[in-house]
Amino acid sequence: KEALQASVDARLAAPAVPLAELLVAAEAGEDVAYRRAEARGRFVGEGEAHLYGILDGVPGYYIYTPLQLTSGAAVMVNRGFAPEAFKEAASRGAAPAGEVTVTGLLRPSETVPALARAFRPANQPAENIWFSRDPAAMAAALGVSAPAFAIDSDGGETDAPWPRGGVTRVEFSNNHLGYAITWFGLGVGLLFVYGAFHIKAGRLSFGAPASP
Numbered sequence: 001k002e003a004l005q006a007s008v009d010a011r012l013a014a015p016a017v018p019l020a021e022l023l024v025a026a027e028a029g030e031d032v033a034y035r036r037a038e039a040r041g042r043f044v045g046e047g048e049a050h051l052y053g054i055l056d057g058v059p060g061y062y063i064y065t066p067l068q069l070t071s072g073a074a075v076m077v078n079r080g081f082a083p084e085a086f087k088e089a090a091s092r093g094a095a096p097a098g099e100v101t102v103t104g105l106l107r108p109s110e111t112v113p114a115l116a117r118a119f120r121p122a123n124q125p126a127e128n129i130w131f132s133r134d135p136a137a138m139a140a141a142l143g144v145s146a147p148a149f150a151i152d153s154d155g156g157e158t159d160a161p162w163p164r165g166g167v168t169r170v171e172f173s174n175n176h177l178g179y180a181i182t183w184f185g186l187g188v189g190l191l192f193v194y195g196a197f198h199i200k201a202g203r204l205s206f207g208a209p210a211s212p
Contacts, residue, residue, distance in 0.1 A: 037105070041070055043068075043096060049128060051132075060081055
């Protein structure tokens with residue numbers, strides 16, 4: 001985890017790279033997650049996808065909108081977080097009109113572990129509610145073709161209060177010492193329980209054996 005955090009910190013400090021270059025690097029097998037990307041284009045219509053999340057204890061949605069690039073391709077942009085009351089564009093305004101430059105962190109599709117899938121609701125494209133990050137599927141549901149990467153915008157393309165950009169979580173929990181203390185503590189406790197059970201059952205004693 002410490003190596004991962006150091007790698008991400010270095011990527012955050014690096015200058016933004018054109019999106020096209022990063023996608024080429026990804027196709028070549030390079031890990032481009034959390035690389036700073038830059039893309040220029042126009043947000044497509046009023047279509048957007050809503051990814052459920054919680055920010056600072058407040059439930060809401062991350063607003064994903066297709067960006068039609070000047071090259072003709074498209075990419076999904078996570079424009080930021082909006083509380084539940086501002087989920088719909090009508091309550092906060094549509095995406096900026098005209099050509100904009102989006103800068104932010106490149107994020108691949110989310111891989112949800114099998115155990116986590118048992119506790120997380122499935123994506124609901126028909127209702128436009130998503131519970132895991134899948135930019136390509138989000139775009140397809142909006143009638144757009146886009147790669148399996150999205151840009152988490154830093155919010156620089158608009159001054160609107162919602163959605164709020166630049167809120168990507170870039171800190172990773174590193175509780176290995178706590179885990180070790182917990183599990184070794186449980187192990188020691190289980191040894192005491194084991195010993196107490198056998199002492200009570202008369203199968204374990206200490207000191208010299210009793211005379212026959």
